[in-house]
Amino acid sequence: MTTPTTVRAGHPELGRAPRRRPRILLVTCCSALFITSLDNTIVNVGLPTIGRDLHAGVSGLQWIVAAYTLVLASFLLLAGSLGDRFGRRRMFRAGLTIFGVGSLMCGFAPNLPSLIVLRAVQAIGGAMLQPNALSTITGVFVEPRERARAIGVWAAVFGASAAAGPMAGGLLVGGLGWRWVFWVNLPIVAAAYGLSARVMPETRSPDPRRLDGVGQVLVVAALAPLTYAIIEGPSAGWGSPGVVLSGTVGAIALAAFVAVERRRAQPLLDVRLFASPRFAGAIGIAVLAFMILSGFLFLNTLYLQDARGDTPVMAGLLVLPATAVIVVVSPLTGRLVARRGPRLPLTAAGIALTAGPLVLVHAAATAPYCQLAAGYLLLGIGFGLVNPPITNIAVAAMPAARAGVASAVATSSRQIGNVLGVAVIGSLVTIDHPHVGWYLLAGCGAAILTTALATTPRNSRLPILTSRDGGRAGV
Template identity: 55%
Template sequence: MQESIRRRKTLVLAICCMSLLLVSLDVTALNVALPSMRREFGASVAGMQWTIDAYTLVLASLLILAGSTADRIGRRRVFTAGLVLFTAGSLLCSLAPGLGWLVGFRAVQAVGGSMLNPVAMSIITNTFTEPRERARAIGAWSAVAGLSMAAGPLIGGLLVDSVGWRAVFWVNLPVGLAALGLTRRYVPESRAERPRRPDPVGQLLVIAALGGVTYAIIEAPAAGADSPAVLGCACLAAASLAALVPYELRRADPLIDPRFFRSAPFSGATVIAVCAFAALSGFLFLNTLYLQEVRGLDALGAGLWMLPMAALAFLCAPLSGRLVAARGPRLPLLLAGTAMAASGLLFAAFSAEASNPLLFTGYALFGLGFGLVNAPITNTAVSGMPRSQAGVAAAIASTSRQTGGTLGVAVIGAVLAAGTAGGGGAPVLDGGAEFVAAARPAWWIITACGALVLTVGAATSGRWARGTAVRTARRLERACADPSPAGVPPQA
């Protein structure tokens, strides 16, 4: 009996990891394909940013809604719908006749993707209930993210060089269909005992805030920071964010529950996720362009150069999960922040692009740091939360990751575009010295992101921080047992 239960849990974990592989592989493989897409469509720096950010922006905007909806109507049902929509969106992306169509189809893909990762994490949390068992499962989950970094550039490079960039999306079709069949057979249905009510106003405010700030950052180098469209979007984002916080505080069932952030580890995990994934997306964006546009490598050659980063991320992810299970999140967070900051510093202060040994070291350090950071983020986000709120807690962590990815591409791309002679509307740089000079401020931003992972990780993983997590968990358990009536703000 116990063996049967263990086997079924392993199958459920494998299915959830397949969904993560789908979403993560798509991002890492697509980065290698960016120069080929640019040449076919005649795209600018901003156009390439939108092929990435159209996906991450929609994903970040809808993750919390997907998590709460899954808690309410059934996690397997939402997970299945996500697999269908993501697979269909991948097919549409492979057929896109132009850049605008590709950006639109990427958004369709993201709607499906928003139903996968947070719901899969909720399924894992409800399947693996013992803390050490859950930490090991999350370590395996994080290892898949590392695997996508290892396999993505290589698979993307092989496909781009042999078939073309459209083949990057074809990979999702057999994996998506296999995951769909296995989900219908092996994943049990589950719901929250007291699901949260929909919050359409909060959802619209989140979309307006993220969309407005992303558009303003990406388009500012080409249109000018004082253009009406850029200023209007910036003001929309600021107003939406200013309205979101007081509005959510008044709701009994907010889209983003402010009570979660009374836990210092949860708040720290949110900030760390934004910083780590902003650094990752900016790192991949810069290096893909440098290796192919400046060094003149083909897509496969670029993928091979990034292999040290990907391999270390893959190897360190399960190690990080075991460290979290045995000693807590503090050590992997400190190591991760140090390695990521050191990697960024090699490029920012020592022009690592100009030296093959330094370039290799920079890639290896970043892979080490990113491999260690994912497991403590996920474990901290869901640990201590009531199981009925697992979907929402996991969705907030996933939203933080995707928000970081969106802002990383937007900010790093805008800094790079502003450093070129032609701005955001010009083709990517052709001169190595010009690229290094234009990218240096971007590398300082990536260094700062690593430093924030280190300092926030240290501040939110000590005894005081753990005390806030225990008190928050007790309040949430009481709130779940005796929920406030609709429209009445929850009490501390």
């Protein structure tokens, strides 16, 4: 077997990777995005069944989801930096191994604590996959049109994973049991691992950034305690010592992170990026949009199976209008952004993401499906409209040399939104006010509309990721 060449020459970040079997390489890299994104959504349909089998309450179900998204959000930037330094192919294959082992063991988890820990193991592998896969793609597909098509495929795979998650989860849970929502990853991991040995070149940055260990520790020290406080507050009491201590530690760590990163020459996250209103607006919209998505999937799953008594298979089928429309609308939105700029799709997204939850606010257990379908369609249209412009705004708002870190921050912000959506919405369900959750999601949609109008200029056209952006782009 021929060993792929290590590439350092060419582009200042990636080098020009040897173009060996580029289509197979694209499939290999996109398969990593598919399984890591799928695991954000496929588990949701199985939560009620997992809860009954492992005797987990709502906060336990929140942790099953939050453990994955929290670790993924915390380590994406570090994993990209490690790939720059030690080789993206090496990190990709290591990520596949960790993700595969985590998926296998999740399926054997005997109790709730072990499942939560193993979900975190999965996420460590997932964090190593996404940035290094996309960095490899942008290094191999260097011609602008080729890169545009490759990034378009990457975006389509993201939409497909969102659409496949609820349906696949419902079929697996209903037919084989909830453990198969984790084991289904294994054939894809094995295929990607074998293909990567044959077609994936080794690339690394000729001038890698220094690893920011202090910044990484502070990220974890901020996100984990804050998430704990939000999830456990309703059951333990917002004034309980553990919740107050966790919230305080998280807030102090967050403030320390901002202060430390402002003074570092090569920070994990350059907080000065947020001085750009367009960049800050894009990141804020990303957090809000994915908070809506994860909150909707969590809240709606409990509503369909616990309140209405639907089976997991039926729950997956019922949300198909929302997930399928994401696949249809997302590529059309990319073309719209290229022609008209991001303001129009983001404005329309804000309206749809506000209206969708409002339709579902007073949906009783006997609500007609036409009412549910209307809300689901609006949410699917809104999410299909909001996702494609986010990275393009973030990248276009920065100089070319900072495009990689800008898109990596956009990718991380999505995962932070996933964490917050599950934590906050789940807390509202715990205190038996699910309608408040729908109102909160509608408020997030209104905030997207307001932010889009305030930060995106009229008649602006932003470049789709076709230039040599030089780094870890995200979709």
